[in-house]
Every structure is written in C-alpha cells, then in structure tokens.
Amino acid sequence: MEEQIKRLQEWIDGSESIVFFGGAGVSTESGIPDFRSVDGLYNQKYDYPPEEILSRTFFDRRPEEFYRFYRDKMLCLDARPNTAHRKLAQLERVGKLRSVVTQNIDGLHQMAGSKRVWELHGSVHRNFCMRCKKPYPVEFIRDSQGIPTCSCGGTVKPDVVLYEESLDSRVLEGALADIQQADLLIIGGTSLAVYPAASLVNYYRGDRLVLINKSPTPYDRRADLAIAGPIGRILEQIQAEG
Numbered sequence: 608m609e610e611q612i613k614r615l616q617e618w619i620d621g622s623e624s625i626v627f628f629g630g631a632g633v634s635t636e637s638g639i640p641d642f643r644s645v646d647g648l649y650n651q652k653y654d655y656p657p658e659e660i661l662s663r664t665f666f667d668r669r670p671e672e673f674y675r676f677y678r679d680k681m682l683c684l685d686a687r688p689n690t691a692h693r694k695l696a697q698l699e700r701v702g703k704l705r706s707v708v709t710q711n712i713d714g715l716h717q718m719a720g721s722k723r724v725w726e727l728h729g730s731v732h733r734n735f736c737m738r739c740k741k742p743y744p745v746e747f748i749r750d751s752q753g754i755p756t757c758s759c760g761g762t763v764k765p766d767v768v769l770y771e772e773s774l775d776s777r778v779l780e781g782a783l784a785d786i787q788q789a790d791l792l793i794i795g796g797t798s799l800a801v802y803p804a805a806s807l808v809n810y811y812r813g814d815r816l817v818l819i820n821k822s823p824t825p826y827d828r829r830a831d832l833a834i835a836g837p838i839g840r841i842l843e844q845i846q847a848e849g
Contacts (some may be wrong), residue, residue, distance in 0.1 A: 611834045612844050618791055618815050618832075619845060625703050626789040627695055628807065629838070630710045630797025632820060636689040636839045639713055640680075662770040670754045670762065677765065681712075682731055682749055688719035690839035691795065696720035697847040705789060708782040710797060710804050712767050725782035727774055727804050733766035774803065786810050795819040795838040799826050 619625065631641040653676065659665050660676045688696075696719040698704035706723040707716050714732045716724045734743040738761025748755050748765060755763040768774055786792060792811045797820065799805040808816075808826060818830040819838050827833045834841055 608834065608836065608841075611832060612841065614832055615793075615817060615834070615841075616845055618817070619698070619703060620848070622703060622791040622815075624705045624789050625698065625791045625793060626705050626708060626785050627698075628708045628786070628792065628794045628797070629691075630795075630799075630801070630804075632796025633691050633709070633838055634686070634689075634711050634713055634715055635796070636691065636837060637683075637686040637713075637715055639683045639686050639711075639715075658770060663772050666764075666769055674748075674751075674754060678749060681765075681767075682745065683713060684745065684749065686713060686715060688715045690843040692716055692719035692721070694839075694842040694845060694847060698845075699723065701847050703847065706782075706785045708786065708807065710801060723785075725778050725785070727768070727778060727782065727807075729765070729767035729775070731765055731767060734763050735766060736761040737764050738762075782807060783810050787812055789813050791815050791817070793817045793819065794824075794826070794830075795842075797824070798822065799824045 635641050653660065660673060666673045692715050695704060695707055695716065699721055706725060707721050708725045708727065709716060710727050712726065712728050712731050714730050732745045734745060734748055735741065736757035736759060739757060739759045741757055743763050747763065757763050786807055787810050789811065790813050792813055794808065794817065799808065815831045816829060818824060818827055818833045819841050821835065821837060
C-alpha cells in the first residue's frame with residue numbers, strides 16, 4: 608500500500624482540478640451506519656424493509672411510520688467530520704480540489720469546511736413545508752412528534768431524495784460539469800451500486816481514476832489506481848499543499 612499512497616500523492620501534487628466522489632463509507636468512520644454493510648440498516652429488522660420505508664410511496668401512504676424510522680435511524684446529529692472530510696476540505700483550501708460530489712445526506716463535508724459540495728441525495732439539514740415552502744432546521748424534525756407540521760398546516764418534508772424520486776437537476780448538472788472538467792477523479796467509500804449516482808463516473812474524461820474502498824467495486828478494473836482500505840486512514844497519509 609505504501610507504493611499506492613506514494614503514487615496517489617504524486618498524482619494529487621500534479622493536479623489542479625480534483626473531484627472527489629464519495630459514498631456512505633466516508634461517513635461510517637464518523638459513526639454513521641452504512642446501508643449495505645453486514646451491520647447496516649438494510650440488514651436490521653423493522654416492520655417494513657428500509658428500502659420501502661424510504662420510498663416516496665411509503666412517505667405518502669404512511670408518513671407517521673416514515674418519520675418514526677427517519678428520526679430513529681437517519682438523523683445522526685452528534686456525528687462529526689472525520690479525517691477524510693477534513694483532508695478533502697484542506698485540499699480545497701489549497702486549490703487542489705474542485706469539488707466534492709457526495710451521496711451522503713449528513714452535511715459532514717460542509718461541517719469540515721468544504722465549500723463546493725454537490726449533495727446528490729439532498730441533506731437532512733434542509734427541510735421545507737410541502738404547502739408553503741417555508742424552511743425548517745433539522746432540529747424541528749428531530750424534536751417534533753408524529754408528522755412534523757408547518758404553521759400553515761402543511762407537512763414538513765426533509766430535502767432528501769427518496770426512492771422513486773428524481774435527483775435535483777441543478778445538483779446533477781453541477782456535479783456532471785465538475786466531473787467532466789476534472790483532471791483527477793478520486794472515488795472513495797462507495798460500492799458504486801446506487802444508480803443513477805454511480806453512473807456519473809462514466810462522464811469522467813480525465814486520464815487518472817482512483818478508487819478507494821474497503822471492498823471491491825464494479826469499476827475496479829477501470830481504475831488506474833485501486834486502494835483497498837478505510838478512506839480516512841488512506842487520506843490522512845496525503846499531504847495537502849498548494
């Protein structure tokens with residue numbers, strides 16, 4: 608792995624427009640559970656499968672049950688950025704990193720100091736009334752009982768992309784543009800199994816593709832460098848210099 612880290616460092620030093628594409632594995636080191644790991648949410652027992660609960664159909668039909676699960680399992684407000692989040696923010700500050708494209712909804716990249724973050728699946732920190740569009744902080748959802756309700760009587764919905772919902776077109780277009788203009792794409796902490804997010808990798812036109820993940824991904828053979836291991840432990844060995 609030492610040689611792999613050395614090569615990654617050389618590529619970062621020689622790049623001016625890096626894009627980092629990350630998934631759940633970036634946040635597991637902050638204590639946020641992964642969905643698909645052995646101990647993840649998809650392998651725990653509920654009255655309904657998590658995939659069904661987190662669908663728009665379920666939200667519309669059983670909102671009270673949706674919010675019970677959402678408050679219990681999706682709001683990890685005590686989590687704090689880890690080494691990976693901080694290193695990426697540092698690479699942005701020194702002018703190396705163009706942006707972060709993330710599948711996570713926890714806001715930890717921004718908490719670490721990253722400014723240009725494309726949140727493909729939204730954020731728990733943004734919530735709005737479905738009737739009047741009034742915004743609400745995440746604490747309103749956390750502290751409410753049953754179905755969170757706006758002062759106008761409308762339901763307050765988290766700004767997260769549920770199954771059966773489309774990705775935000777503005778976010779998607781911004782992420783695609785940055786990936787297309789990147790001279791180095793680093794993918795970390797994702798199995799690249801969630802679509803359409805995973806398909807964004809196909810828009811990369813640069814020469815060097817790096818994959819960092821604990822387990823193999825469908826894209827490993829396409830990578831110029833594939834490093835197996837925790838993303839934080841690997842990125843902490845990288846020096847961020849302008």
